[in-house]
Amino acid sequence: MDLIELLSTNFPDDLPDHSCRNSLLSLKEMVQYHWESYKVEKSSLPQLLRNDGQALSTTEGIDPDKVEQKWQLCSTPWVDYAQGWHTCSGTWTRGYTCGLWSLLHAVAATSNDGRAASDLAAARAAVSEFFGCEVCRQHFETIPVSETDGQNKAAAQLWWWKAHNIVNARVEEIEADAGDWDPAFPKIQWPSDEICESCRDSTASSNVMVREDKVAGDIQWHDEEVASFLSRFYR
Secondary structure (H helix, E strand, O other), X not given: OHHHHHHHHHOOOOOOOOHHHHHHHHHHHHHHHOHHHHEOOHHXXXXXXXXXXXXXXXXXXXXXXXXXXXXXXXXXXXXXXXOOOOOOOOOOOOOHHHHHHHHHHHHXXXXXXXXXXXXXXXXXXXXXXXXXXXXXXXXXXXXXXXXXXXXXXXXXXXXXXXXXXXHHHHHHHHHHHHOOOOOOOOOOOOOOOOOOHHHEOOOOOOOOOEEOOEEOOOOOEOHXXXXXXXXXXXX
């Protein structure tokens, strides 16, 4: 419910009828007030476990097929989404994770100073609860977060940006070892100098982004410029 609430408020939506956010408000109402109508049939529910190993009760299972029969994201037929990724298309991978990161950045960019802390917490919790790769979730949860990371919109945007670059660095090493990186979309410390020259500050003595226990290459970042770039890029 926290995730649906977040998306119904912050989902990027420039359409005149606000069909995306309105569709998410509709989903919120469906799940909140008509949960029983969308439950998974007990006979078809697999044994599901929480992160702590405790079994989920059958009343907590919700059937996505039942939801999709009654609901459409952005009032768009599901078959239209089957056309595949556009901006996030890759040579052979990419796609979903790129789309997820884009959504997280866009949601942060449409937040405000008053909601920044709660929005950051809700989005982080959604990744921790629902992302399918357990090793990835465990690594994500080790990325430090503090109260100052939610003190305003810019701080929250910078946290997601730093987290994304930390993950990029980790995946870059994994792909290099396996030899299965996508040559068209190499993992880099983003944004590149080509799309935001002012983001990289060669004279700065502070505001250095730390990746794991080391500096991300020799890059020194200008945080204010990065925050401004993120707002422009994802709005």
